[in-house]
Amino acid sequence: MASDKHFTAVPPFPDNVPVIPMHTVSLTGLHSGDEATARLMLDACRELGFFLLDLRQDALGETIMTEIDQLLSIGKDILNLPEDVKEKYLHDIPKSFLGFKPRGQAKIETNEPDRFEWFNLGQDSIMGTNTTQPIPPLVQSHFPLFTSFLKHGQSILATINSTLATQLSLPHDAFTSLQEPTKPSGTVVRIIKAFATQEEEPARTNMIHHTDFGTITLLANVVGGLQVLAPGKSPSDVDAWGWVRPQPGHLIVNLGDAMVQWTGGILRSNVHRVHCAPGQQRFVDRYSLALLARPERNASMKRMIGGQGNDGEGGEDDELTAWEWEVKKAMSLKRND
Ligand SMILES: O=C(O)CCC(=O)C(=O)O
Numbered sequence: 396m397a398s399d400k401h402f403t404a405v406p407p408f409p410d411n412v413p414v415i416p417m418h419t420v421s422l423t424g425l426h427s428g429d430e431a432t433a434r435l436m437l438d439a440c441r442e443l444g445f446f447l448l449d450l451r452q453d454a455l456g457e458t459i460m461t462e463i464d465q466l467l468s469i470g471k472d473i474l475n476l477p478e479d480v481k482e483k484y485l486h487d488i489p490k491s492f493l494g495f496k497p498r499g500q501a502k503i504e505t506n507e508p509d510r511f512e513w514f515n516l517g518q519d520s521i522m523g524t525n526t527t528q529p530i531p532p533l534v535q536s537h538f539p540l541f542t543s544f545l546k547h548g549q550s551i552l553a554t555i556n557s558t559l560a561t562q563l564s565l566p567h568d569a570f571t572s573l574q575e576p577t578k579p580s581g582t583v584v585r586i587i588k589a590f591a592t593q594e595e596e597p598a599r600t601n602m603i604h605h606t607d608f609g610t611i612t613l614l615a616n617v618v619g620g621l622q623v624l625a626p627g628k629s630p631s632d633v634d635a636w637g638w639v640r641p642q643p644g645h646l647i648v649n650l651g652d653a654m655v656q657w658t659g660g661i662l663r664s665n666v667h668r669v670h671c672a673p674g675q676q677r678f679v680d681r682y683s684l685a686l687l688a689r690p691e692r693n694a695s696m697k698r699m700i701g702g703q704g705n706d707g708e709g710g711e712d713d714e715l716t717a718w719e720w721e722v723k724k725a726m727s728l729k730r731n732d
């Protein structure tokens with residue numbers, strides 16, 4: 396999450412909405428190898444698959460916070476580029492998710508059009524592993540900032556990954572060795588704009604409920620809107636959703652389906668969605684920034700522990716590479732659409 400700076404510029408998050416209980420894990424505690432912090436993070440990843448990461452009083456945490464502040468401002472300018480400019484850099488689904496996704500291209504639960512846009516910048520584009528993504532000049536002019544945010548984010552991810560591996564009695568590099576930032580992957584830096592509404596009580600989502608595909612997502616937002624489904628509950632149960640209150644100095648961290656697969660269901664990827672913002676916050680456009688990590692394209696999706704992956708008992712996903720596994724998942728999502 397950003398520092399206080401962005402928070403004072405928007406209406407406050409209301410006090411009278413249900414918030415999902417979530418553990419707070421300190422980055423400095425993880426860096427110092429504190430056992431209680433490591434265990435708390437493991438519990439969070441098993442129970443909810445979401446936690447808050449306190450960046451404060453940690454050198455890397457403070458550095459990435461200033462980068463997030465800058466990228467949230469720049470992200471706003473990028474997503475507000477003229478439509479005729481954005482059209483030149485549209486994503487090419489299902490071949491490529493890189494570039495702009497226009498508003499309304501996907502559906503929400505009610506079959507109405509979605510209410511968000513995003514721009515995905517590939518890790519491969521940033522690292523120079525693959526230079527085929529066309530980059531808008533405004534993004535190009537901030538490339539050094541995107542690059543340092545990615546490197547610092549990857550450093551945080553490496554700490555989380557190796558701590559989780561150790562807690563699960565796996566080799567410390569069990570997860571990191573399959574996510575080398577220099578190897579081709581579907582990892583992206585994403586900026587998202589969810590649109591304001593003038594409606595009195597919008598009972599509508601901006602982004603449909605989903606789990607993230609990849610390994611771990613680092614998420615920074617200022618305006619509320621993110622909701623997490625209580626484990627074991629149905630997405631159609633209106634009372635089963637809890638808001639995440641954005642907090643200065645904290646990142647929201649959530650696990651994706653690849654971690655579930657690798658750990659045979661021991662770790663959890665939880666369903667979440669972006670709802671129209673609560674209270675007065677619904678009157679402002681909402682910007683968020685995320686680093687969505689995916690395994691290297693050629694990584695094995697073989698489970699390392701546990702009994703059950705995403706595909707149930709059969710275990711056929713064990714034989715797939717990450718790229719094949721992601722294509723399979725995307726196809727099945729499309730069929731269910
Ligand atoms: O904007 C947010 O708070 C969440 C976005 C999200 O869930 C995603 O991009 O997968």
Ligand SMILES: [Fe+2]
Pocket residue numbers: 605606607667
């Ligand atoms: Fe997500």
